[in-house]
Amino acid sequence: MRQALALPEVGGPYLRSGQVAEQAGVNPQTLRYYERRGLIAEPARSPGGHRAYPPEIVTLLRVIKAAQRLGFTLDEVAELIDTGRRGHPTPDLRARAQAKISEVDERIADLTTIRSALTAVVSAGCASLTNCTCPDCPLPFADLADGHDASPLESTPEEN
Numbered sequence: 816m817r818q819a820l821a822l823p824e825v826g827g828p829y830l831r832s833g834q835v836a837e838q839a840g841v842n843p844q845t846l847r848y849y850e851r852r853g854l855i856a857e858p859a860r861s862p863g864g865h866r867a868y869p870p871e872i873v874t875l876l877r878v879i880k881a882a883q884r885l886g887f888t889l890d891e892v893a894e895l896i897d898t899g900r901r902g903h904p905t906p907d908l909r910a911r912a913q914a915k916i917s918e919v920d921e922r923i924a925d926l927t928t929i930r931s932a933l934t935a936v937v938s939a940g941c942a943s944l945t946n947c948t949c950p951d952c953p954l955p956f957a958d959l960a961d962g963h964d965a966s967p968l969e970s971t972p973e974e975n
Contacts, residue, residue, distance in 0.1 A: 828869075828870060829859070829861070829868060829869060829870075830867075830868045830872070831865050831866065831867070831868070832866050834868075835872055835873055838873045839872075839873045839876035840877070840880065841876055841880065846866070849876070849879070854879055854889065854892065854893050854896060855875060858872075879892055879896075882895065885915065886919060887915065891911060894907075895908055932953065936953055936954065939951055939952060939953050941953070
C-alpha cells in the first residue's frame with residue numbers, strides 16, 4: 816500500500832483517486848459519483864490536476880459502504896452524513912435505524928413466505944410452471960396456465 820503523499824499546495828498529505836479507491840474498496844468512478852451526489856466533498860487538485868483527497872476520506876467511504884450494507888439508500892446516507900456534519904447529535908439515526916429494522920422484518924416475512932412456497936413446489940414435485948402434472952400442485956396459477964379460471968366465483972357467464 817502506497818503512503819499518502821505530502822503536497823504543500825493542498826495543505827498536507829493527500830491520496831490520489833486510485834489510492835483512495837483501493838483502500839476503501841470502491842472503484843474510482845464511485846468517488847466521482849459520490850462527489851456529484853454530495854456524499855463526499857470535491858477534493859483539492861494537485862498542480863498536475865489530479866484529485867488530492869485527504870486520508871480521512873477512506874474512513875468516510877467505508878462508513879458509506881457499511882451504511883449501504885445495513886440497507887440505507889444513498890439518499891438516506893447523505894441525510895445522515897449531513898446531520899452529522901452539523902455537529903450536534905440528533906435522534907435521527909436511531910429513528911432511521913428503527914425504521915430500517917421494520918423494513919428488514921417485512922422483507923424477512925416476505926422471504927419466509929417465498930421460501931415456504933418454493934419448499935411446497937419442491938415437495939410436490941412440480942416440474943413446470945405452465946404445465947404442472949403433480950396431483951397437489953401448490954402453484955396458485957397452474958389452472959390459469961391452461962386457460963382455466965382458478966376461481967369459479969370469478970368466471971364469466973359463458974364459462975358456466
